Every structure is written in structure tokens, then in C-alpha cells.
Amino acid sequence: MLALRDLQKTRLACGALLIAALALAGCSSQIADLTPADAQAHPKEPGAYLPVHDLPPDRDQATIPPDKRAKIEAELAAARDRQAVAAKDAK
Template sequence: MLALRDLQKSLPICGALLTMALALGGCSSQLADYTPTDAQAHPREPGTYLPVHDLPPDRDQAIIPPDQRAKIEAELAAARDRQSVAAKDAK
């Protein structure tokens, strides 16, 4: 009689554990399935350092021509002045 009572108590627990194991097992998959087909392969030599001797292009070159830079600065200054006037009027 005692064994039957123990079996009745442990049966729901075993069922819950089995259900949880099956649910978690269904969630697992290969990570390779998620990589895109056009992804670059990783290098075979895992301990290589990044090339530190490669420097960025020279900063002396103007990226924006001076005439366009002056125009942008004037537009920003005008916008700043308009916002300060609007902020004073809002008070």
C-alpha cells in the first residue's frame, strides 16, 4: 500500500519532468542553421593580432570643401539664433 501511494505522488512529477525535457529538447537546434549563406568564414588561425601598423588616412585633408563648410556653419548659426528667439518668446 505504501509503494502505491509513493508512485501516485511521483507520477505527476515524472510527467512534468518528461514534458519539460521534451520541450527543451525541441528548442535546441544547430547554430549553423542560423548563419547566412553569404557569411565570411572565420580565419583558421585563432591567435592572430589585428594589424596595428595600418593607419587611417591623413586628417590634414579637408573632407568638406571650405565653401560648403562656411555655408553649413552659417545655416547652423541661423538655426541656433531662431531657436533662442523662439525659446525667449515661449517664456
């Protein structure tokens, strides 16, 4: 009677291992097989984007005239000062 239980446990363990092996084998499908048939191929030539380290040709010229730049900086400084005062009043 004891040997019969051992045989049943062995069969159960082998069955569980077989099912696990089959389940894991199903997960090993190739990624390339999952792509649709009408998917576009990757271009062989690089795109028209500039490399990261290259700068546009007009980068050395100032884009904002100095008088407007000074006005903007003064407005930003005034806004910063107003926020500092408001933060002190809130405490």
C-alpha cells in the same frame, strides 16, 4: 490506500520530469543544423573596407574653402540667435 496514492503521485512526478526532459532536449539542437543548404559561406579574405582607425588619403585637405566656411558659420550663428529669441518669446 495511502501507499497507492503515493505511488500515483510518484508516477505522475516521474512522467512530468520525463516530459520536461524531452522538451528541453529538443531545444538543444545545433545552430549550424538550422542554416539552409544553399546559404553562402563567409569570405575568407577581409572586405575592401578601410579599418576604423585609417583615414581617407584626402582627409588632410580642406573640403570647404575658407570664405564659404565663414559664410556658413555666419548663417548658423544667425539661425541660432533667431531660435534663442523665439524661445524667449515663447516663454
